Amino acid sequence: MTLSEYKYNDIIHRCFRCGYCKFPTDWDDVTNCPSYARYRMESFSSGGRLWLIRAWVNGDIQWSEHLTKIIYSCTSCKNCVEKCPHTFSDDLVNMVVAAKTELIKIGKIPKPVKDFLENTQLYGNPYGISAKKRADWMEDLDIPAYNGHDYLYYVGCDGSFDPRAQKAARATARLLMSAGVSFGILGTDEISDGNEVDMLGEDGLLEYLAQKNIQKFSKLGVKNIITLSPHSYNVFKNKYPDFGGQYQVYHYTQILAGLIKNGKLKVPDTSGISITFHDPCFLGRWNKEYDAPRKIIQSFKGMTFNEMARNRKGALCCGGGAGNFYTDFLGGSDESPARIRIREAVDTRADVLAVACPNCLMMLEDAAASEGSEIIVKDISEIFFPE
Amino acid sequence: MSSILNKLIAVVGEDYASNRQEELFTYSKDLGTAPPQWPEYVVAPKTDKEIQKIVLLANEEKVPIVPLGGGMTLAGLALPLKGGIIIDLKRLDKIIEVNPESRYMVVEAGISNGKVTAHLHNHYPRLMHSEPGAPPAATIGGNLAIHGQGDLAHPYGFNSDMVNGMEVILPTGEMIQLGSCAVGSGWYSMQPLPDLKFFSGWNGTTGIITKVSLKLFPNKKFRDNDLFVVENEELVPEILYELTHLGMTEDLISSSAAIPPLMNKLHHISINIAGDYEEEIEFKRHMVFDVALSKFIRSGTGGIGNLAGEWPRPQVSKSSDWKKGGGFEYVGAIIPVSLYPECYRQGARISEQHDIPYTILGRVIGCSHAMMFSWSYAFNRADEETVKHARQALHETDDLVMNLNGTIWKPAVYGQRLMMDRMNKNTLELMGKIKTLLDPNGIMNPGNWEVNR
Amino acid sequence: MYTLKFHEDMCAACETHDCLVKCQHMNIDLDTAKIQMENIIKNRDSFVLHDCVTCYACEEYCPNGNHPFYLIVTRQEEHKLFPLPDPIITRGIQVGIPFRGDPDITEMSGPVLNMGVFSSLTRRVKSRLFEGLPIMSEDPRKMFHYFCQLMYLHYGKTSVINDRLEKTIQTIAAHKATEIIHFHDECYGTYTSYASAFGIDVPFKSIHLFEYLYNRLLELKDEIKPLNYTVAYQRPCSSRLSSDKHAYVSKIFDLIGVTEGKRKYVDENAMCCGSTIFSQKKEGSRKYCDNIQKLNIDDMKNANAQICVFNCPACMETIGKAVGKAGIMPLFMSDLCRLAIGEKIK
DSSP states (O other): OOOTTOTTTTTGGGOOOOOGGGSOTTOOOSOOSHHHHHHOSGGGSHHHHHHHHHHHHTTSSOOOHHHHHHHHTOOOOOHHHHHOOSTTGGGHHHHHHHHHHHHHHTTOOOHHHHHHHHHHHHHSSTTOOOGGGTTGGGTTOOOOBOSSOSEEEEOHHHHHHOHHHHHHHHHHHHHHHHTTOOEEBOGGGOOOOSHHHHHTTOHHHHHHHHHHHHHHHHHHTOOEEEESSHHHHHIIIIIGGGGTOOOEEEEHHHHHHHHHHTTOSOOOBOTTOEEEEOOOTTTTTTTOOOHHHHHHHHHSBTOEEOOOSSOGGGOOOOSOTTTHHHHOTTOSSTTSHHHHHHHHHHHTTOSEEEESOHHHHHHHHHHHHHHTOOOEEEEHHHHTSOO | OOHHHHHHHHHHOGGGEEOSHHHHHHHHOOSSSOOOOOOSEEEOOSSHHHHHHHHHHHHHHTOOEEEESSOOOSSOTTSOTTOOEEEEOTTOOOEEEEETTTTEEEEETTOBHHHHHHHHHHHOTTEEOOOBSSOTTSBHHHHHHTTOOBTTHHHHOOGGGSEEEEEEEOTTSOEEEEEGGGGTSOSSOSOSSOOOOOOTTSTTSSOEEEEEEEEOEEOOSEEEEEEEEESOTTHHHHHHHHHHHHTOOSOEEEEEESSSGGGTTOEEEEEEEEESSHHHHHHHHIIIIIIITHHHHHHTSEEEEEEEEOOOSSOOOOGGGTTSSEEEEEEEEEEOGGGHHHHHHHHHHHHHHTTOOOEEEEEEETTTTEEEEEEEEEEETTOHHHHHHHHHHHHHHHHHHHHTTOEEESOOHHHHHHHHHHSOHHHHHHHHHHHHHHOTTOOBSTTSSOTTO | OOOOOOOHHHHHTOSSOHHHHTOSSSOOOHHHHHHHHHHHHTTOOOHHHHHOOOOOHHHHHOTTSOOHHHHHHHHHHHTTOOSSOHHHHHHHHHHTOOOSOOOOOOOOOSEEEEOTTOGGGGGGGOSGGGTTOOEESOOTTTGGGGOOOGGGGTTTOHHHHHHHHHHHHHHHHHTTOSEEEESSHHHHHIIIIIHHHTTOOOOSEEEEHHHHHHHHHHHTGGGOOOOOOEEEEEOOGGGGGGGGGTHHHHHHHHHHTOEEOOOSSOGGGOOOOOTTGGGOSSTTHHHHHHHHHHHHHHHHHHTTOSEEEESOHHHHHHHHHHHHHTTOEEEEHHHHHHHHTTOOOO
16 A cells, blocks of 8 residues: 555654663653553664655555554554654654554544544543533532633543542642632633544544534633643644634643742652652653752752652653553563653662652552552642642 | 474564564665665574574574574675574573673673663763664674774773673583683683684674673763864874874764865865863873863864763664665774875775765774774665665675775675675684684575675 | 945054054054064065954944954965865855755845845744844845855955855845845944945945844833843944944843953953964964963853853854853853843743
């Protein structure tokens, strides 16, 4: 099969497979591409994947389930973009996403991806849970529906439905309330932001979700958005303008850092607790925000903070991006990226692994359990509320 | 599912053995101009014990095995010319020991050079190893299997001269040790036992290197890259002779290229000067430019192109995309330094004939004892005509090396045959005997260094 | 072929011969200066042609607005007394050859900012200081089409400038811009001084960067917060071709609330960064260059400078690192101005 419409036909051959893309910033190991770290076969490396996509597009190899697994195991973490020295590096993830789009066009995608997309289309979330339950995460919190407040607090699918991420959603809401921030939520009217469906190659569904959200936001007069998830932050900030949605978008860590600086938020006492931090890809490499979460942690009373060996733009992805938290192509092994990441966190002798993304929170807490580690995985917002 | 695949899975687990088209396709391809050669299986073991089991299995089944490191030779040396099992060794990546006092480190052979560099930088900043002139994904073992060379080649020689010991799995599955480690004395020296080093330069046809003791060297606090430029290529050997006599520099590399224009028909001699103190650097710079090279400056035949440039490690190269086509391959030759001018002229001629902007480089090895001279040919992977031209240019360059009485380094099969045709017959016969003795079933990377073809 | 319009009579009548007497790099008294200038004018050999470090300063020292430096360089070429070794000259000449295709010519109206061969610094002009200005030569792959070529004065090669400059002028003019602010003041010097001295037509008006910055800062005056730094200014060689614009340095400093530390190497007595001196043929050039750089930076330290303000990217490249090592922050003038209006500099 020759896919003449493949968007990157003119540049995909330029990848040499020199392997820079496997490394973190400091060249510490070849395992900074999460799918390569997991499988350690060249076919799962960034370069190997591009060569396979080109072979498939040119008809040199045939479609197979294994090929789709290789393509969908890319988490869009952008480590390859960061490390590739070539002028086409900005498009490395785009080339993979475009291949996913081609797979969707021919209707030959892995079942978990299909489920993810269908659920998102039907229910507005990948979990396939009724939209009526979307506001259940609030429990006893009394958060108003957005009605001209300063900010819309967009919780996202993970924070709304995943029991672990719901705790982070609540903690963040409580912090915003305690600091007197004027905000409201969409509640059961909220639907998926579309970041993951975009990364899964379903650009049509992204457009549909974006337009629905933009209509809603416009009707309500939303101008400023606080997101729980860096994934939502990314798509609102970088993709929605393409559909006419211009908003001032903040990740919640950026808001909290500002509140702390202005003395509007009481910081917790973390004396005797050692903390390390895992950079979410969609906050860090995608949006270059490395400082806000660190500023929050470093404001904690008596805190001890140690960086993991791979951090900031060299951080290893948790393996959950581009829907992999759901499709799970990288799970099932002690070499799953999240488990490698837990071991790195343990190496810092931290008591708490702080995260700033519900996706990372889910992935890393599961991994800590699989590793039998005592490290506590917490969203930064949760550290404000010692149990 | 085939029985061999089942047996491989039994050794390494399901994730690390495959006969699926995706893995076979990926490992059938070299980064250079070599046509694809399809393996039947790909396996990625984690331990030397697993490798031993795979080797024994291959002997039982009479299936070829091809050990693979970073896959960066560009000459197709780890392509399965006769099918069989590719053994991707990159999961053997542990750092076993660093001995700062005796300046060595023991590593598993599949470790990347980047990881070694980063580990030393982070934990032993006063020590460095020699990174070969390859991307950091190149492995330690793979580089030894091809007699690589890189950083510190001028003071200390080939990378295979920078080894204090090795552990190797023979083609029949036994594990051997070479050097002081063989008598349990630690990994500090390759000598004085009888020399059994039949593994460097053999392209993985005599065994699988699994563990290496690397010599480490002082890593000075400052490392400056200075450039000296000449127009007349005949001056390059003389300048390098002066500098190697002075003995105050680290790496010495002369290069020239048609693109960018500033390099065209000029020879940029890269001079690395290292020191722990600024006074040390300045003294060395004074000796290099104001004393050793002053006559060239005063006569106007040579000049300082740049001072105190940076020399980051690892080196990051964009050369693969020169033609915006994701490909280049080079012929490397070990030559006397005196051949530099002729190698340059002939290389520029061959490049011109194939409409490829010329790119050449000569790295001094030892005290001007030899030079690794490379002719690079860029191609566009999406344009088969340019690939053909590059392939033809490479063959012509192999012929050129032989005509100039050079020795082709890490030759592809075409070059290997040229070399074996010229080789002392008794030496060639001994190579054949050694291969037969070590690899009675002929399973190790067959098609490479094939003496008895 | 263009030739230099040099007024020999004016020079013969000169009583000061400041061009050579004031030279920082050669020790020349008035009598010797007279003889040597005469030798140069009459196209005879002169030690000046051998020893000139090509700092451009005599262009400014000349009290008559004549062009002693252009004459020296012209004569260096005629006598084949090139200050640099041959391969360095060849290299330099080849640097300026465009090889990555032709630039996209888009018509630009109103004042335009020309980045010349410093396209890589375009991110530094993404500032309110340059708001609304179309940018010319943004693409580093095409920047040599906008190369003003004046660098070859250091190479004793006016012939290269004269061969190539017309094409560059055509490229710039093709954008149809009438007023051009040059990011690099070497470009400004080319189009306002060199071109007229050699009779080369320039169909656009050039505006000096500092004049533009000063006027723009006046517009943004309400937003300026005095920076209260002590600074040193690294004056580049090319500014000797536009000494009438040098006053803008102090005017800008006053406006943004920085103070110039008291320096020896300042204004007319500014010290060259040495960007080509280190590789000149003359024996001892490398050490001489090292020495003047050290004197220059020591002088900045003695002036208690916290910031060294650069005009020229080549100066920044040459001594910026050493300045930083000495504990003085190297900053472009435009970046300093950005700080003053509250912008952040990365």
